[in-house]
Amino acid sequence: MSFEFVTSGKPPISPREKKFSRFLLFFEDVAKVPVFGCQHCGECILSSTAFICSQRCPKRMRNGPCGGTGAGGSCEVYPERKCVWYRIYYRSKMLNRLNLLYKINKIHNWNLEGTSAWLNVFMKRIDAPIWFVRNDKKKVKEMLSDDIQRKN
Numbered sequence: 001m002s003f004e005f006v007t008s009g010k011p012p013i014s015p016r017e018k019k020f021s022r023f024l025l026f027f028e029d030v031a032k033v034p035v036f037g038c039q040h041c042g043e044c045i046l047s048s049t050a051f052i053c054s055q056r057c058p059k060r061m062r063n064g065p066c067g068g069t070g071a072g073g074s075c076e077v078y079p080e081r082k083c084v085w086y087r088i089y090y091r092s093k094m095l096n097r098l099n100l101l102y103k104i105n106k107i108h109n110w111n112l113e114g115t116s117a118w119l120n121v122f123m124k125r126i127d128a129p130i131w132f133v134r135n136d137k138k139k140v141k142e143m144l145s146d147d148i149q150r151k152n
């Protein structure tokens with residue numbers, strides 16, 4: 001099985017596209033900043049994190065919590081807040097999207113920071129959002145049994 005861990009192998013953004021990207025980002029911001037608190041990473045993974053922006057994590061973790069989450073789900077950096085990944089887990093469970101947490105999100109390509117994620121999807125630079133999930137519980141069971149078999 002091959003998997004690309006970074007998007008940096010994709011064609012770079014030309015100066016012309018950058019201008020268009022900035023223009024599109026204005027409209028993207030109107031929708032995504034007030035609703036999701038978008039941080040403009042340009043590589044949107046909202047659909048695999050139960051529509052909670054993982055980039056609001058102070059450590060910008062993209063594949064689960066850092067390991068410093070407190071017993072009650074508090075953030076290590078800002079203990080008065082809940083860990084973003086703690087919230088993502090519970091929202092995923094509620095929305096039957098837990099299996100998407102098994103998906104490995106690519107290492108952040110900082111060249112895409114501040115660009116339009118919509119345009120990056122259109123240009124096939126990043127993966128398209130996953131809107132619908134079917135048989136979540138069955139898929140999670142399969143993944144758990146795969147994990148157990150791998151460990152044995």
Ligand code: SF4
Pocket residue numbers: 032036037038039040041042043044045046053054055117
């Ligand atoms: S583009 Fe990045 S920062 Fe913005 S909502 Fe999506 S994941 Fe969060």
